[in-house]
Amino acid sequence: MIPVAEARARILSAFSALPAETVALPDALGRVLAEPVVARLTQPPFDAAAMDGWAVRAADIAGASADRPVSLRRIGESAAGHAFSGILRAGEAVRIFTGAPMPGGATAVVMQEDCADDDSVVRVGRAVTAGRYVRPAGFDFSERQELIPAGRRMTARDVALAAGANVPWLSVRRRPRVAVLATGDEIAMPGDPLGPSQIVSTNALGLCALIATQGGTALNLGIARDSAESVAAMAAGAVGCDLLVTTGGAAQGDYDLVRDVLADKGVSLDVHAIAMRPGKALMFGRAGSVPLLGLPGNPVSTGVTGVLFLRPILRVLQGLPPDDPGGPQRARLTTALKANDRRQDYLRATRSTAADGAALVTPFARQDSAITSLFAQADCLVVRPPHAPAAQPGDMVEIVPLTGGSCNL
Template sequence: MISVAEARARILSAFSALPAETVALPDALGRVLAEAVVARLTQPPFQATAMDGWAVRAADIDDADATTPITLRRIGEASAGHAFAGTVGSGETVRIFTGAPLPAGADAVVMQEDTEADGDTVRIRRAVPAGRFVRPAGLDFSAGDELLTKGRLITARDVALAACANVPWLRVHRRPRVAVLATGDEIALPGEPLGPSQIVSSNALGLCALVATQGGIAHNLGIARDNAESLAAMAAGAAGCDLLVTTGGASQGDYDLVHGVLGDRGLSLDFYTIAMKPGKAVMFGRVGGVPLLGLPGNPVPTGIGAILFLKPILRVLQGLPPDEATRTAKLGAPLKPNDAREDYMRATLTVGEDGDPVATPFPRQDSAMVSRLAQADCLILRPPHAPAAEAGETVTIIPLSGGVLSL
């Protein structure tokens, strides 16, 4: 058996960022930039007012106050999308609305609350300095500015920024295509009639869902039965994909066929056991030119293996760092000493009275309990041979959240 760290290093060394493609801006959410986004215009492109009010020459109203207002003559109006074509001269003003270009000759805006209009006469009751309530051209950014860097995961806010910069197309890494193949006579699809010795297949659907949350495109190949012909035929459906993920059949039992059957069809195996629990039976290799990640048949080891290995593969294929950082939390319940395998314990995450996060492992950590994995907020990572731990001690956790749809 090899360690989790060595397995991850060997797996990730086999992958690199996929080629770039051009997509329309509305389709870029959740994609990773292969090229930086550069502004195609200056924003705002002109001096604009930040308030409804009156565009003035600040020097004309230096002495204005509530008791001695300054009277100006109205010569026009400016609104968003409709600039005033003339020039504001001495003693003149233009009615202006938020977002409108500041008229030539004016250098400030007086809020409408500080004025009183009567026909073409406007009394200004407060002096303002030059530049008051005026947004200069380029306040936000200028043409040629790099706004979004290469390697950035595009959020909804980024889509809005690119739109402001008049960028209708983005260069992003291609989405990974992942084939998912469940194996075993004992499983049936949800909703199908179950035989007396069968259970419902959950692994493939969960893996496909994880692939989608991480920006990939999942192809569910279905369920291969426990015979060589079925497994070989269905695994062939992974041709053209960036990764084949199998679930079940990766151990050494009489009906664990993935290694043997695919070995006869050119499987080059890197490793097939990892010193971790749950989920020792994890294999990695390549078959027919497609990388293969073989995960266990039990649903919890499959889910944890996907978090530890499949998720970072998908990130690397999209040009992202392989992992988000682990965190620390206080332990919410005592733990027994760990054995020789790295342990990933399902746990809830709450906030303690001191404001620190508290990770509390479920009392039972059975590898078939899908409900506990679904209810978990994090995994508590326990190194091999970790000593017993008391409640309140600091532990390393892996949060079970985060995906391509970050705001």
């Protein structure tokens, strides 16, 4: 058996970032930038009011107070989209609203709460310094300024920023196209009639959902039956995709046909026995021109290996590092764990927060690779290295988050 890190390194070395394509800004959520977003204008494009009130010359009201207000002549109004076109001179004031352009000659804004006015006069009851409640031109960003770097997955906040920078089109990495093929006479699609020896297929739909959350486009090829003809015919549907993912058929059983069928066609396959639990059997190679990743058939084994191998492949194809930035995460155990054997364990677990703010993690008592209900409840995996000694409550352990994807805010 080979270590998990070695298997990941071998597999990921076969992939690189996909070419770029241009998309409209409304379609950019979750896409990874191939080129940075550069502002096409200065924001704000003019000195703007940061508060509703009165635009004044600060020198005119230097001595103003609530007891001794300074009277100024009211000469007009400046609202968002409707700037005051004149020039403010000594002893004058302009009614102004948040976001509106500052009149020429004005140096500050006095909040409306500190003023009283009638049709012709404004009485200012507070002195302000020059620049008070004024957002200068370029306060947010300037034209030609790089706002969002290449290699970033676009969030909703990024979309809003690009819109404010007047950028209608973005260069992004093409979405990975991934074909998914489940195998086995024993499985049927949800809602289909079940035979006496059949169970509902979960792996393909779960993998398609994982692919979508990571920014890819999934093509569900359906279920290949336990015959060489069925496997070969359905695997051919992956032509033109960036990756073919199969579930089941990668081990050594009599009905594990994926490996044998593709090998008979001269396909290059590297079958690994990986020192991990769950998910020992894994296959990688090429099915014609399409890279192939063969995952185990047990549903939790499929899910865990999908997180550890498929998710980083999708990230690399989009020009991202294989794993989320920041390095491994750690948390404090709440329960004891026995010593580990020669395989690296990935225990399904939930996270919480201690009273002191520390991250806590609680592995489930049952870790069978067929218990999908607990895998759905988990929000992380606790990593137990090979031959790890027994651990006690309070010990720190490495965790792999099960959250994160293409639609973060």
